[in-house]
Amino acid sequence: MDNGTHDALAVTLHSVARFLRTVRLRSGILLACIVIAGILGAAYYATAPRIYRSSASLYVMQVGSGMTEDGLRGAAGDPSRGMPTFRRLMSSEEVMRRTLERLPDRFREGFRDMSEAEALLDIQKSLSVSSEFNTNVLDLSYRSEDPRVAAAVLAALLSAYESFMNDVNKGSSEDNIQRLKDKLAEVTEHLEATRQRRNELKVAAPDLVGVGTGEDALNVLVENIRHLSSKLTDAMEESANAQATVDALQQAIANGEDVLQYADELGARMIEESVGLGGSNSLQSARLNEEIIELTSQLENALRRYGPNHQIVRDLTAKIQTNQQFLQQSPAARIQMNEDSSRSYLGPKLLAMAQQRVRTAMQTEQELLTKLRQEKTRSMQLDMTLNEIRDLENEIDQLNRLRESLVEKMNIIDLNKETFIRTEVSTRPRIPKNPVSPKLVIVGFMSLFMGTLCGLGIIWVLDIMDDRFRAPEELKLQLNTQILTMVPAMPSVAEHGFEAVMCHARPNSTEAESFRSLRTNLEFAAGETGRIVCTSTEPGDGKTTVSSNMAVAFAQSGKRTLIIDADMRRPGLSTLLAMRDDHGLSAILRSDDELDLAAQQNLRSTEVKGLDVIPCGPRPLNPAELLSSERFANLLAWAETRYDQIIVDAPPVLAVTDPLIIGRLVDGVVLVVRPDKDRRRSVIRATEALHNLGCQLLGIVVNHLSGEEAMGYGYGYGYGYGYEEQDDHRDTSRTPSAENETATTFSIASDSTDKSHADENAVAITLSMIASRSSDGDDGVTDRKAAWIGIRTLSPSTGEQVRHPGTEIENLETCSMNSSTVKPFLAVMRDQICDSTPRY
Secondary structure (H helix, E strand, O other), rough: OHHHHHHHHHHHHHHHHHHHHHHHHHHHHHHHHHHHHHHHHHHHHOOOOOOEEEEEEEEEEEEOOOOOHHHOOOOHHHHHHHHHHHHHHHHHHHHHHHHHHHOHHHHHHOOOOOOOOHHHHHHHHHEEEEOOOOEEEEEEEEEEEHHHHHHHHHHHHHHHHHHHHHHHHHOOOHHHHHHHHHHHHHHHHHHHHHHHHHHHHHHHHHHHOOOOOOHHHHHHHHHHHHHHHHHHHHHHHHHHHHHHHHHHHHHHHHHHHOHHOEEEEEEHHHHHHHHOOHHHHHHHHHHHHHHHHHHHHHHHHHHHHHOOOHHHHHHHHHHHHHHHHHHHHHHHHHHHHHHHHHHHHHHHHHHHHHHHHHHHHHHHHHHHHHHHHHHHHHHHHHHHHHHHHHHHHHHHHHHHHHHHHHHHHHHHHHHHHOOEEEEEEEEOOOOOOOOOOHHHHHHHHHHHHHHHHHHHHHHHHHHHHOOOOOOOHHHHHHHHHOOEEEEEEOOOOOOHHHHHOHHOOOOHHHHHHHHHHHHHHHHHOOOOOEEEEEEEEEOOOOHHHHHHHHHHHHHHHHOOOOEEEEOOOOHHHHHHHHHOOOHHHHHHHOOOOOOHHHHHHHEEEEOOOEEEEOOOOOOOHHHHHHHHHHHHHHHHHHHHHOOOEEEEEOOOOOOOOOHHHHHOOOEEEEEEOOOOOOHHHHHHHHHHHHHOOOOOOEEEEEEEHHHHHHHHHHHHHHOOOOOOOOOOOOOOOOOOOOOEEEEEEEEOOOOOHHHHOOOOOOOEEEEEEEOOOOOOOOEEOOOOEEEEEEEEEEEEOOOOOEEEEEEOOOOOOOOOOOOOOHHHHHHHHHHHHHHHOOOO
């Protein structure tokens, strides 16, 4: 769990605890609300009419559905899925009407003054119908002021419901069969029309017949289109080539160029004929070659038989040579013979043939293009026809299945027409003996709950409207600072002078301990605290009382202390100490003398050892300008060289700007708050003003706590120990001197389980430490000598304070006591005190 979650949980727990303390303080409101709610509950219980309730149970058995095939599957015996319908029918208007008709006359007294609609509505409101999950039982209950009427209405309702269900089921089979027949005729007619339309489409598309499925017919058409597209491409290429040849041949003839290079197949044959390489010449050459081969064979035979000089051999040799010569000389002769005539004859012939080729290619191209368009049109029409045929076939399949389902349902209804839902009363209604409303326990509980809720709500509203801090935790959380001490409301001991200062007049009182605690917290605070300004939120918060007692407490600890009354508008400190005259702070700030001389002339010594005072002096016209001058800052610097502790009593923060000016010149600010007077918004605004101007807020002094407020602030645990005014038996040998004493207070809750002390409050423990100041003038404290604890409790019988003897804590190791080590040391001592101190 992260720190944010811990903080949120802490804030929540604090809010709950604070609200509980508020409830305890305002317990009278809570008690009054509970009493009023109890009285109202008792009045309601005494005057409310008694309501009686009669109950019954109805078992529902579904022997056959008569509607669907569920009956054949076994669902007919499980009507739990239809229980919501049965509950709805039980409270239907028709069942209510039949119930009213079956109700005996002697039980209709409550309905005689009502119309039929009002009576039916009244029965519906008083009726309750329910069923447990996955069960076939309806639980019925009816509420009425007359127990006999409740039982009679419930009995009539059961009879009316059974009659209604029988009437519904008896005529349902015939009606269902007739509706199914009408539906079947409609489906059959639609089926025939769909089949006829499919056949018409097949007749209109003969290509689909004899080629297998529709996909096969489409594949054939696609293949034809692909073949025609290929042929069209070839024809277009042939046309282009033929036209190019014609154009080139015409240009060659016009220029007198050789036309043989443009000859195509026909031109090539003409050239072969002209040179003796035509078809006829080729045939003649082939026969001559065969004859030469045959003569060569005969020559070889004749040579073997007759020899080379035989006449037959010479004749055969001559024939072979003659044929070979003809084959070699014939092409050259023909080329020479036709060379002159080729130019005048071959060019026009080739041009005519090329032009004929162009016409043939273009005609072929046009025929192929027309045929390809026709095939594409046929393909599109065939595709649309095929899709429509598919849709019709799917529709035919659905209609066939629907027709079969209707026929099957008609057969099931015909078989189950004598069966229907049956009901049996499992628990019959009885006349109740005891009313169900109002119940004493419920009325009492609701009265207590509503009274408590109302009381807590009123207390919460009052707490929200009360713009005061109710606990020290609120001050810490909302002001983001610490509480230095909490001062109780002090009695007036004198009107003027130091006899009116509690720490001087009654140094051993419990009230004086709070200022010693303040002194200790300031001494052990982090950072410098030698120059402190004491201010408040508003006038009347007691900042003068706190500053004067704090100054005396510092002086009693052995520090040279100076207190300056900087409230030159309404000087409370100078008035309290009876020092109102022409000497004081305003005279120093307005004087032209040397600062040391002016300060010495306006400085007052007091009867408290080590404490000097600079009163306010004559009232100036411009106190803020005087305090913001360089002379006032020099005065603080001068005082810092001569005194260990400087305390400035300043005006309230929200009244003037004087404390804000002073707060920037000193080490820190102590803010005095009176919870019984100061409003939350005012205190928050004062702390924000200090922070905005860079003033260091050391903490809050909670002042003027009364007994009730002290309990709300946890003050009851903080001031339990102090020296009695008339205690003549103190151990003076161990009493710490005023010059070397430091003190702190711990609040420890009593957890005693002893019943004899069950009524005692918590224990308050105050620790006093004997220490000697180091010789080098350091503010640190060394060589702790001893420690005592004192315990004060409240007597459970008389309520008076009971003081117990102090107990010495021994065997504590010596350690250095300064601002960085005192807090861990105090924590160790607190643990040892808690372990060694008996519980009261």
